[in-house]
Amino acid sequence: MKFLCVPCDTPMKLAKAAPPERGSLTVEYECPECFHTMAMLTNPMETQMVTSLGVKIGPGGGGTMAAGSAAPNLSAGSASAAGDATSADSGESGEGSGCPFSGMVDEMAAGQTGSGGLAWTPAAEKRLQNIPSFVRTMARKGIDKYAREKGLTQVDDSLLDEAKQCFGM
Amino acid sequence: MSPRLEQAEIIMKNYYDIVGDGGSGVLEQVTARDAEIARRLAGVRHRVAIGSGKGGVGKSTLTMLLARTLRRQGARVAILDADLNGPSQARLAGLQDAPLVPVDGGFAMPRNHEGIGVISIGTMLPESQALKFDSVAGGSSHHWRSTREFSAMASLLAAVEWGPLDYLFIDLPPGAERTVQYAEFFGSDTAFVLVTIPSDLARGVVARSVAALGEMPNPVLGYVENMQGYYCADCGTVKPLFAGRENVDLGLPCLGSVPFDPRLAAACDAGESLTEDPSHPSVAAVQAIAAALCGRLETRP
Numbered sequence: 001m002k003f004l005c006v007p008c009d010t011p012m013k014l015a016k017a018a019p020p021e022r023g024s025l026t027v028e029y030e031c032p033e034c035f036h037t038m039a040m041l042t043n044p045m046e047t048q049m050v051t052s053l054g055v056k057i058g059p060g061g062g063g064t065m066a067a068g069s070a071a072p073n074l075s076a077g078s079a080s081a082a083g084d085a086t087s088a089d090s091g092e093s094g095e096g097s098g099c100p101f102s103g104m105v106d107e108m109a110a111g112q113t114g115s116g117g118l119a120w121t122p123a124a125e126k127r128l129q130n131i132p133s134f135v136r137t138m139a140r141k142g143i144d145k146y147a148r149e150k151g152l153t154q155v156d157d158s159l160l161d162e163a164k165q166c167f168g169m
Numbered sequence: 170m171s172p173r174l175e176q177a178e179i180i181m182k183n184y185y186d187i188v189g190d191g192g193s194g195v196l197e198q199v200t201a202r203d204a205e206i207a208r209r210l211a212g213v214r215h216r217v218a219i220g221s222g223k224g225g226v227g228k229s230t231l232t233m234l235l236a237r238t239l240r241r242q243g244a245r246v247a248i249l250d251a252d253l254n255g256p257s258q259a260r261l262a263g264l265q266d267a268p269l270v271p272v273d274g275g276f277a278m279p280r281n282h283e284g285i286g287v288i289s290i291g292t293m294l295p296e297s298q299a300l301k302f303d304s305v306a307g308g309s310s311h312h313w314r315s316t317r318e319f320s321a322m323a324s325l326l327a328a329v330e331w332g333p334l335d336y337l338f339i340d341l342p343p344g345a346e347r348t349v350q351y352a353e354f355f356g357s358d359t360a361f362v363l364v365t366i367p368s369d370l371a372r373g374v375v376a377r378s379v380a381a382l383g384e385m386p387n388p389v390l391g392y393v394e395n396m397q398g399y400y401c402a403d404c405g406t407v408k409p410l411f412a413g414r415e416n417v418d419l420g421l422p423c424l425g426s427v428p429f430d431p432r433l434a435a436a437c438d439a440g441e442s443l444t445e446d447p448s449h450p451s452v453a454a455v456q457a458i459a460a461a462l463c464g465r466l467e468t469r470p
Contacts, residue, residue, distance in 0.1 A: 048313050049312070054202070056198065139269035
């Protein structure tokens, strides 16, 4: 989607994007010639459709997508599983990145309670961010389970490497 | 119409006059992800999608049996379970408890004890739970669910360390329309094999997939007739299982037929292989199909 300033016949530039509110996004565009601004307000269906493409929208978001960075947030269908998700998008989302769609992922995760998961070292946590966000929660749970079975209370790089070996990766 | 608007219509740029999209970068991100997928899959020699259109004909089982057969012959093999809603490959591979292990730039592919790599939602989600995507548009998943599933599949493809592979089998979900969507998704380099059973009901549905794939550039290597008779271990013979007259011509070469064997089904449930004995009818049948498949892959234009 592109926006054109009709009086100037100039393509407008994305200026600001706010986190979604009740499923609606506010994305502001500005004309670089006359500085006229306008806002695109999406309805939840429109927000959902764009989110479903697995992309970010926001200043600087273009072409910088990490693997699965704003991909759908997968959760289990049962009520019990809904409480198992965690919010671990610290490296790529939320207000800091100006990305409303990934902000929405955070928003969804924030509404779900933690699972009493193990502590992850910063290095292990950083590696976890490499996993598409929509399966990150499941990945965390799987590694937590593996660690618990070994009597460990913390996930670190060496444990991840060990798990990799264990499953022939 | 106001003079101002009239004037604007004359000078206004159209969509294609404007380079870029003003900063949202949606198209660029999708393109970048496609490029990442292509990079990740660059080491895969053959991509083979196992489809049908019909459900319950044994696509997943046959996929795993082919993978096992080729793996035993020394090939580097992996399976992508593209059935996000009814994944089978984690169980078939005995990898239901394999965690996703993050590595630099993605995650490592779990491999079973035979060395077959498997990417399946089944390793990520217990069978007691259905796949569900969070949504801000309540009650309208019929509008966006398919888009989201393909986005999820793309995210997985782009994040997995596939490495060098001789064969990547893609276990497709049912549905003729889905078969075509995956042909578009994976690109024209992906070859297809269709699975049916000897009943006109099943063949009729598979024929629709053949017709739909006929519109695509992807090579369709042939079909496999699964459950072609019932193998009785007591008497060692294959008895008829379906009374199909096979009136529906699929217009494809038949790569082979596999008899139904209850012991094979039980082994699949347990994530084990039944036997490697080539005198066993199922093993011999799959070996013959694997040979035919490889032959067609090597000789296709």
